[in-house]
Amino acid sequence: MADKEYLKLSPKQLDVLKEISSIGAGNAATAFSQMLNRTVMMTVPSIHVVSIKEVPNYMGGPETLVAGVYTRLLGDVFGSVLLTFPRESAFALADILMGKKIGATKILTSIGRSLLKETGMIVTGSFLTALSKMVNTTIIPRVPNLTLDMVGAIIDYILIDLSQEVEFAIVIEIRFEEKQTQVSGHFFLLPNPASLKIILNAIGVEHD
């Protein structure tokens, strides 16, 4: 699947992508809620087909400071998943997971970091479980990486990877929020061209 085909994705195909992302997001929200023992809400996914250089603008601008959990996918479907938390949310999340009072974390310890990574793994894993069932394929997430930095610098490795094949990226974005503590975050799925084709084929909407 090349750039031209990306841009030619039909409304029906985009709807299907949105639908399966929603089911995945629902699964992820449930897992996240259980983990925090609080209700985490997820939005309906939005899907952007944008030029690679525009991608950081869909993540709050290149210099936005975030804690990013990056997971690369292996198996039949590959691509990258990035879970980002604004700095304050990352700290609050670490507080909740360590049973501390919110505001206690001022700097991320190695335990805080590994808890955030685990959160990333659980949220990503539950999303992917739903996705792999729907498209009947195997998706294996690698061990996640955690980095605190500008989102543009975190995403550029993923964009470099994609730019070997395409000039455009499909960004599937899901926002989530826990009202009481105002912990919020973003879940971004960037499938590569081959896996997008597999997903659409499996759902049976490759040809309109």
Add this chain to the structure above:
Amino acid sequence: MDDPIKVGIADLKVSAAPNKIVTNALGSCVAIVLYDVAHRIGGLAHIMLPTTAFSKIRSNPAKFADTAIPEMLIMMKRLGATKATVSAKIIGGAQMFANVLVEPLGNIGLRNVQAAKEALAKESINIIAEDTGGDCGKSVEIDLNNGGVTVRSIKYGINKL
């Protein structure tokens, strides 16, 4: 003073004093800054990949180290620069993730830096300063009044090159 000229990913711009050129949030990408001290003309390229061999789509010279440098030189010459008085500074090429070595792309940041150095050597341009490698994102600004480069990062604050 006008706002600085912005360079995106896989993008390049050239200009002259008194302007400034900026690019934000380099991770494994590399910023190549050229400056002609005699004519106060400079350029900044934000490259993603070492050479055109790395991609199926090769139409954008600003995407690759090996094509961005000659392209920038042509554009600078049009503004009145002479190659003999041009020098270079390179920034970026970080390894953002710890276990990146098991990834198919490997340490692409390091390869981008090496490719930029090779491409500059081919044009016989001296590298007078660099802030490369490491594990953090960087933003870069060149002041075309004097060729001074300011590098900003979360981890180290401001570094003047």
